[in-house]
């Protein structure tokens with residue numbers, strides 16, 4: 001199991017203001033699996049994603065990612081997990097002062113064993129794979145929404161992460177570019193045997209999933225096999 | 228992980244972020260440049276002041292000097308009895324002694340007839356008290372009644388004395404007393420006096436009729452060759468009244484410098500100006516870095532989510548501070564150099580741009596920027612990756 005969440009509880013606030021969000025989550029995802037997560041707004045999808053990605057500290061239950069226990073973990077463990085995880089955010093979250101190529105390189109700069117030219121080469125390959133070979137030196141503000149999202153997919157995948165966590169990556173895209181982006185993501189992930197957990201409200205992209213889970217009121221409500 | 232690697236990437240990212248918003252970069256650089264020029268000017272004036280204050284004692288040709296203890300500086304001396312100086316002659320190591328008379332006086336400009344204050348030095352020309360060749364070569368002529376030598380480096384308000392002398396015009400008034408200018412020498416002015424003239428002791432007493440030969444301003448002592456100055460100084464000290472102080476050559480220079488540094492509020496004013504410049508610059512840099520971090524906090528959170536450690540962002544902030552320090556310092560140095568030249572041509576006091584001064588100011592500016600950086604760093608804590616998504 002790449003992702004193994006067991007009886008995870010999580011609340012915001014403290015004392016009488018405590019607001020439980022996750023109430024005993026069980027979720028296990030195998031290597032190379034593509035899992036889509038849906039659920040109503042406020043059900044805790046983003047919260048769960050940030051805990052799995054090592055961005056938020058949980059103190060209850062068990063969250064084992066790539067063999068590391070993240071519950072009550074130290075900063076070092078979380079940084080280690082973050083470096084093996086590719087994040088795709090609802091907004092593209094690109095660095096506005098860097099070009100598309102430089103943005104993708106940011107992931108690779110964490111890997112100190114690469115030379116600068118290897119980084120450049122891999123970033124260019126990745127951008128070409130998402131169909132942006134002619135937009136490498138554009139700044140994000142000069143790219144369309146779909147192009148930006150493709151850059152952020154390239155950025156997430158360039159470091160060859162073991163896990164991709166995506167939070168509503170198609171929310172700001174139209175149907176066609178949303179589908180294209182996710183299709184590219186699926187294709188590249190399958191090549192690299194990457195595990196994907198993708199949160200979406202977008203029922204148009206359910207077909208890329210190996211499995212769909214639904215989160216409601218802090219529980220994994222239903223797990224339906226794809227037809 | 229090498230130093231180059233740990234600093235290269237954050238520095239490069241800081242650089243890319245800085246140059247992305249050119250307008251803000253220009254604002255930040257202007258802030259640093261402003262502080263830089265301010266500090267350079269304060270230090271420049273201060274050094275020029277101290278250097279010029281000692282321009283006259285620097286030319287003293289003697290081993291030991293007697294000064295009244297109430298003489299705060301050369302430009303406002305208190306007199307003491309000549310007999311006090313004569314007493315030093317009793318010491319076997321003392322070769323000769325000579326009195327120096329000093330006073331401020333008005334000098335009527337040769338062209339405009341406007342009266343301005345300058346410094347008058349009076350001493351026996353044969354003693355060569357001032358080590359200035361142009362004075363030494365005129366020592367016989369100076370013996371003539373009512374003659375003076377004029378300092379060419381005096382402020383131009385005294386008139387084009389050299390030119391007028393060549394044209395045969397050499398009569399003017401000092402302290403409303405008619406004198407003849409024999410020629411010029413080069414000494415340099417100070418903050419206390421806009422010009423200098425040198426005359427014989429006898430002429431000095433004629434120009435200042437209420438002064439007496441028995442009341443001297445500085446007593447100059449020359450020792451026998453090979454005498455150990457500090458030892459003789461202590462021995463003479465025991466024979467002198469307490470109201471006279473005895474200084475070595477270096478101590479006289481120091482005494483002048485300390486006056487301007489401490490007794491006069493001027494040293495304080497310049498230090499105050501320097502500190503104010505640095506504080507203003509620091510506030511500007513802090514503001515820029517703070518808004519920079521604030522604007523980029525989503526990006527920092529994104530990078531954190533990618534696995535960048537907190538220390539990376541701290542290095543970025545310091546790299547930004549360092550870049551701003553350099554980008555502000557370089558034009559600041561150039562601008563200050565030309566301002567020094569301008570000041571030199573306007574106030575006739577040498578203001579050299581020395582390497583030492585440049586290094587000092589750069590260290591100040593770097594300190595200012597890094598302090599601003601460390602103050603702005605707390606804003607980084609707001610870049611928590613969990614709350615951004």
Ligand SMILES: Nc1ncnc2c1ncn2[C@@H]1O[C@H](COP(=O)(O)OP(=O)(O)OP(=O)(O)O)[C@@H](O)[C@H]1O
Pocket residue numbers: 012013021039040041042043044045046047048614
């Ligand atoms: N930083 C926070 N502090 C306090 N409460 C929070 C915080 N973030 C989220 N919550 C609360 O936790 C609950 C779950 O939020 P979360 O963002 O995980 O929902 P979500 O499933 O991602 O919703 P959406 O589909 O709208 O993005 C919400 O009720 C929200 O109000």
Ligand SMILES: [Mg+2]
Pocket residue numbers: 045046047167616
């Ligand atoms: Mg959400």
